[in-house]
Amino acid sequence: MVGTSAPPGAPEALGLSPVLPSVLFVSDRWSTDEVWALAPDPSSRKAALKVAKIGSWPERGTIPAEGGGDSAVWGECKGSGAKPYLAAVHLDGGRGPAYKCSCPSRKIPCKHVLALLVLWAQDSVSEREDRPEWVTKWLFGRQARAERAATGAPAAVDPEKAAATLRAREESVGRGVEELRVWLHDQVDAGLAEVPRLGYEHWDRMAKRLVDAKAAGAATLVTQLPQRGGDDHWPDLLLERLAMLHLLVDGYLARDEVDERTRAVLRSRVGISIRSEEVLASGERVRDTWRVLGHRDGLTPDGMRVRRTWLRGIDTGRPALSLTYAQPSQTPQSPFRSGTEVEGELAFHPDGRRAVRAGRMTERPLSRPAGETIAQALDTYAEALAIDPWLDTWPVVLADAVPARDGGWYLADRDGAALPLEPGDLWRLLAITGGGPTTVIAEWSPRTGLAPMTLWDDEGKAITL
């Protein structure tokens, strides 16, 4: 593609109005911090800084969105070669930003896209009436695909066929789980004392059998069984994990006798996933203003990066979890930005917790939630465990939380109740709060403690960690 600018009015010639009608998501200009949060690794951030100069981008512009704000940013970056690199970002594509760049880098987003976004965040890219043909083509293609997906998706799911597929999958998984049941009993019959001397293959063989049976979730739990590192508590932890696997096995094998939601939880834990298209087509829809409580990143057992973004509806009080995955070299892109709240519909998975965004949403800066006490937060977690006993992380919104000490560090509420803090962001938490009471949103894990995600400073500003 050659980066010549189309004269003003050219989009009409293509049958497009100058303002693309696919605008679903109005976004304010981001802060540079938010742009850097997209960088897949520190080196791409460094590389991007080198090209984030106005001089490198002789041609650049934004395309306005229908309801104000920007719909897309594009630019042509002078590189070492004769042809410029063509970079563009579709900001309101419906499922978070989409990127395009003609450079050969395999990182997503690449340094050119990051640099372009940084310039945009710094107000160095402004609206342009004219835009090059490659931008128009790309956005038009995206719009067409989005429309196809919107109109075509429900029809693609044939309920009878889907039910048959699910049954076949359940049966295959069932055979794997039955094998797992026997294996579990064998381990406990033989005794766990020998476990530290067992090699990796011992666990791996069973995990592979489960993968073959399409029970990836159960396979993951099996790979997490062995405890290395000589922790004195290994027998406790191993027995806990075996017991939780046992619970899953028993539950799954009795799936026809439990209610719909529990069955969905069992399916999802054992590894029968459901496609987003299906969730969008038939999942429960809930309209609300959703506070994006914050996110935490982790790794899946097979080395993929996963971002857990927690949301909670302001009116319904309903928690929702958005999961996004990425290759190890990339940062997972959540469609929800921390520090904001979004108004619109979420479509829930059958387990009633995981959700995807369904269509148009408007975004605002995050408002401060009222928050709860630690006792209330623990009660909510216990209720969630009753539906999904395998749930090991849970968002809590604590009102008037203060840092406290008793040997280690804790976060205490005004009743004097306290939960241990995960040490990762301790110093930033202390520096921001100065020890004073504030609203703290954290991810709670009974094993590792509270990991703060978002909190409010003395001046009432929300800060995302």
Add this chain to the structure above:
Amino acid sequence: MTPHEPTDRAPQWERLVSTALVGTARRTITTPPGLPERTESAAALLDLAALDTVRTRAGYTEHTATPIASDEPDPRPEVGEAATHRLDLVLDHRSELLPEWLGLVVRSGRRVPHSRLPDLLERAARDSVLRPAVAAATGTRATWLAGFNKAWAFVTAEPLPGDVFVDEDWEKGTFGQRRRALFALRAQNPAKAHELLAKTWPHERKGEVRRGLLDALEPHLEVEDAPLLDTALDDRNANVRGRALALITRLSDSAHAHRLRAHLREHLRVAPDAPRPIGVDYLDTTRADLLRDLALATPEQGVRPDIERWERTKVLVVHAPLDVWTDRFDTDPAGVLDLVEDHPELRDALVESVCLHQDAEWARAVLDHAELGLPHMFQASVHKLNRPRIRSLLATLPPAERCERMLAALEQVKKHRTLGHALMAAETPWTRELSEAVIGRLLDPLDLTVPVNVPDHRALAEAITAYMPPEHLDLLPEQPPYEEEAHTYLRLRDALRFRLDMHKELS
């Protein structure tokens, strides 16, 4: 912190674990009433274990812990979002600009965002040069934080402009708190601070504490402080003696200064017909009073080379007030320098004395001197460049005069590299005229040998990056003047633009 193990487990859990370790083939477990009977004892055990695990998780009970004492809000406004972003860039890629950024923050009366404090304190923990600037820009919140992290305790000892003397800090505080309290009092009431220090002096057991408290006398040093400093010259700790000498030397009217004058006069030898008409006798090392006044240790007995004896004698020349020379020979500083021209070691010691006493009249005489002067110092090769001397002679003069003198001197420097290093050594911000002249040299086609000498060119660019005020950026054309070193040139422009933005954000 250790992972948090649930401690309130039911007692039967231990029994489940021990049974699981042995194996249910060898030991069975009884199902308590109310749970379904299992034919396999493994399943029975796992049932109980699952029940207990879920119960423990769901029944997680809160702990109790004591809330920490909170900090007062910092009254200074936080720097803006752009400046905060600039700080992140500086921390990531341009750490050499961190002191400048911190200085600008302090001058603007604002403070660093609290969320960046841990990063800055970490830097300062590793690099002590940054500590005063980090302490000033981060303020009370950093001091409060340091109360929880020993690695950051240094920040509590840094005196800050807004500090107020609190009696309790001085009486009962840590060393850092006491030192800060004394600095604060010194700023408000110098005499009172002196009085407190004199009172506590005989009771301070640690040499490093005495050394640290002595620092507080430096601002507002007056002749009234001399007796205490004189006492400190008898200290058993060599660092304390050295610090006391450095401070007391600045007081030209003290008893100590008068004694040094007498010592020097006694050692001065004038013999108009000798090859060296003026000389200084080697110190008599049996004279305890003389050694003590110069904070010198009694030398070990034995044969001593002359060079060592001269080193000791030089200490007297360097510390004695300079007026001994002008009075004795009844001439001005330039006249004295001419008189000792046949004795290069002595002349060198005199220049050092000028640096120590920070005397502007003498400094001008040195800088104007035909053989010693600034043009001569500027032309020295990189290895012989006497950076501390250049810096400290210029430091006695007003900034505009420094730049005038540098401007005059730079015409005589041929190589870009020498010029770059000389300008770096001066450590002073430039006037517009000086910037124009230096940029003129950078762009002058006659200056450019072809091909461009890369290291030479870079050394000059480095000096411009560090010391040219960024608002003089307009002196640099946008396009590089020569192809070979276009990269260095563009980097120079980038760095100056970066500094310019930084100044604008914090003006």
